[in-house]
Amino acid sequence: MIHQGISLLMDSHRELQDKIDRQLPFLRAAFFERLLRGQYQSDDDMEAVREHVRIEWTGERYLVAVATFPNRTAIYQAADIERLNQKKLLVRELMNDIGGGGVFVHDVDEDKLALLLQLDSGEPEHIIAQANDMLKTLQYRLQQECGVAAIISAGNPYARRMDISRSFLEAQQALIRSADNRIVWFKELLPNPSSYYYPESTETRMINLVRTGNVEALRSLLEELYQHNFTDHGLPVFILKVFVFDVLASCCKISAELGEPAVFSEAAAVYGLADHAESIEAYFLTLKSHLEAMCADVNRQHTENQQRWFRDILAYVNANYSDGQLSLAMLAERFHVTETHLSRMFKEKHGINFFDYLETLRIEHSKRLLLETGLAVGEIALSVGYSSSNTFGRAFKRTVGISAMAFRQAQKPGESKN
Numbered sequence: 001m002i003h004q005g006i007s008l009l010m011d012s013h014r015e016l017q018d019k020i021d022r023q024l025p026f027l028r029a030a031f032f033e034r035l036l037r038g039q040y041q042s043d044d045d046m047e048a049v050r051e052h053v054r055i056e057w058t059g060e061r062y063l064v065a066v067a068t069f070p071n072r073t074a075i076y077q078a079a080d081i082e083r084l085n086q087k088k089l090l091v092r093e094l095m096n097d098i099g100g101g102g103v104f105v106h107d108v109d110e111d112k113l114a115l116l117l118q119l120d121s122g123e124p125e126h127i128i129a130q131a132n133d134m135l136k137t138l139q140y141r142l143q144q145e146c147g148v149a150a151i152i153s154a155g156n157p158y159a160r161r162m163d164i165s166r167s168f169l170e171a172q173q174a175l176i177r178s179a180d181n182r183i184v185w186f187k188e189l190l191p192n193p194s195s196y197y198y199p200e201s202t203e204t205r206m207i208n209l210v211r212t213g214n215v216e217a218l219r220s221l222l223e224e225l226y227q228h229n230f231t232d233h234g235l236p237v238f239i240l241k242v243f244v245f246d247v248l249a250s251c252c253k254i255s256a257e258l259g260e261p262a263v264f265s266e267a268a269a270v271y272g273l274a275d276h277a278e279s280i281e282a283y284f285l286t287l288k289s290h291l292e293a294m295c296a297d298v299n300r301q302h303t304e305n306q307q308r309w310f311r312d313i314l315a316y317v318n319a320n321y322s323d324g325q326l327s328l329a330m331l332a333e334r335f336h337v338t339e340t341h342l343s344r345m346f347k348e349k350h351g352i353n354f355f356d357y358l359e360t361l362r363i364e365h366s367k368r369l370l371l372e373t374g375l376a377v378g379e380i381a382l383s384v385g386y387s388s389s390n391t392f393g394r395a396f397k398r399t400v401g402i403s404a405m406a407f408r409q410a411q412k413p414g415e416s417k418n
Contacts, residue, residue, distance in 0.1 A: 024053060024054065027052070027053045028055060029106065029107070031049050031050065031053050032104060032106040032114070033106070033108075035161075035164055035165065036064065036106065036108065036116075036165055036168040037165060037168075037204075038162075038165030038166070038169075038201040038204050038205045039165075041208040041209075041211060042162075042208070042212045042214060043160075043161065043162055044341070046161065046162065048338060048340065055104075056101070057118065057161070058101055058102050058118050059117075059118025059119050059120065060118075060119070060120060060159065061118075061119040061121055061127050061157040061158065061159055062116065062117070062118060062157065062158055062159075062161060062163070062164050062167065063116075063119060063127070063128075063131050063154060063155060063156065063157040063158070063167055064114055064115065064116050064117070064154070064155050064167040064170075064171050065115040065117065065131070065135055065152055065153065065154040065171055066108070066112055066113070066114055066152070066153050066154075066171040066172060066174075066175050067091055067112065067113045067115060067138070067150050067151070067152050068109075068111050068112045068113075068150070068151050068152075068175065069084065069087055069111055069148070069149065069150055069151070070151055081110065084110060084111050087142075088105075088113055090142060090146050090148060091105060091113055091115075091138065092105045092113075094138055094141050095115060095134075095138060098134050098137050099117065099134055102117065102118040102119070103115060103116065103117055103118070104116040104118075114168060114171070115135075115138075116164065117131050117134060119131060119157060121159075127157045128157065128185070128187075131154060131157065132154075132183055132185075135152050135154060135183050136183060138150070138152070139152055139183070151175070151184075152183050152184070153172070153174035153175040153177075153183070153184040153186070154170075154171050154174065154184070154185050154186065155168060155169070155170030155171040155186045156170055156186055156187055162205070162217070165201050166201070166202070168201075169199050169201050169202075170186035171186065173186060173189070174186040174189060177189060196228075196229050196233075196235055196239050196240065196242065196243035196246075197225065197228035197229055198225065198229075198243055198246050198247065202221065202225070203246075203250050205221065206218065206221055206222075206250060206291070207250065207253065207254055209221065209295065210254050210291060210294055210295045210298060211254075211257075211298065212298070212302070213295055213296070213297075213299030213301070213302045214295070214299070215292065215295050215296050215299055218291065218292060218295045222288045222291065222292070225247075226284065226285075226288070229243050229284075230277070230281050237276060237277055237280065240277060240280045240281075241280055244280055244283055244284050247284065247287050248287060251290060251291060254291070254294060255294070258294060258297075258298065306345075309335070310345055310349060312335070313331060313335055313342070316334070317331070317357070317358065318361065321358060321361045321362055321365065321384065321385055322362075322365075322383060322384055322385045323385060324382075324385050324386070324387055326358065326385065328342060328343060328354045328355070331354070342354065358385075359395055359399060360399065362384040362386070362395070363395060363396055363399045363400065365384050366380050366381070366384045366392070366396065366404065367400070369383065369384070370404060370407060370408045370411075371408065371411050377392070377393070377404050377405060380392070380404070381393075392404070
């Protein structure tokens with residue numbers, strides 16, 4: 001019966017694993033879709049999903065290119081879709097050959113593919129040259145080996161994975177200026193004096209950064225917006241005014257969500273802005289300060305909530321250390337958190353992992369029982385959560401340096417002679 005039960009359990013585990021493996025392509029596609037669209041609120045959120053779908057980062061810089069195919073028709077027929085799918089398959093196979101595991105390919109439209117390149121660190125010129133060689137090789141081999149013409153555009157490389165969505169947006173913008181037989185780079189585009197820089201993905205990311213209290217990343221993003229719109233491009237005053245209106249609208253969204261209506265009282269001020277760049281710039285800096293203050297407040301609340309939450313976990317562990325079933329998995333399920341996050345919290349707060357914390361706690365209680373009671377070692381082992389005296393003995397000696405009996409005798413020499 002035991003053998004049969006184990007066999008059934010193993011079969012069930014294999015069946016579950018097979019189901020997970022079959023779902024992996026869809027889960028990975030969903031991961032890349034959210035990554036490219038800038039829909040992750042933080043690095044931790046993104047990394048948790050990445051680990052779940054078993055994707056490995058191998059580079060130190062990340063760049064997104066977009067590949068599409070010329071002679072597109074407005075409406076695709078079934079035969080057109082089939083030909084496009086064949087071309088996409090060729091791109092996937094060639095990029096796997098050219099870049100190996102350092103390139104991820106993701107469908108973003110019927111006729112477009114996003115190519116996420118993982119590159120080595122180094123000077124920006126070297127990184128872009130490395131990416132340019134890969135993309136040119138892809139374009140050449142598609143044409144020469146497969147008779148397929150491809151148009152490719154590319155964004156800038158970034159060190160932060162949360163900036164992958166920015167590189168994707170840049171590649172899409174560069175695609176508008178695309179031409180056959182050359183790679184179009186976003187960095188080569190001339191600034192457009194009739195438009196400001198505040199893409200939807202940037203707004204989404206800004207809102208998410210405030211929600212999660214990521215002060216440093218928010219400050220960096222706002223500095224980037226300031227640089228683009230007030231320093232680099234010399235935009236006309238009326239364009240800057242429209243930009244500030246958009247940022248104000250984003251502030252209102254966040255304020256309403258966080259229950260901070262203060263920004264609404266400031267909203268009327270934008271209508272009275274003087275028509276010169278200095279006035280508009282000063283108002284943007286006011287909005288920037290307001291956003292950073294909201295973000296810092298969220299961060300403070302998150303920190304307090306996390307400390308309170310972790311104190312509850314510690315209180316539970318301290319009260320239930322004698323439960324032999326107590327484990328990281330049990331705690332994670334009880335407090336609705338991942339094991340990885342919980343383990344990291346123990347390491348950050350105590351400098352040791354959960355297992356070491358629990359073992360230290362149990363051994364300290366066992367030392368008290370050894371000294372204050374006449375319980376046998378086996379009884380003490382069970383009372384502090386160990387399944388057997390052997391397991392307890394090994395843990396005690398590993399922690400204290402001597403056996404439990406030796407510890408009792410050393411602390412009570414008079415009683416040990418009786």
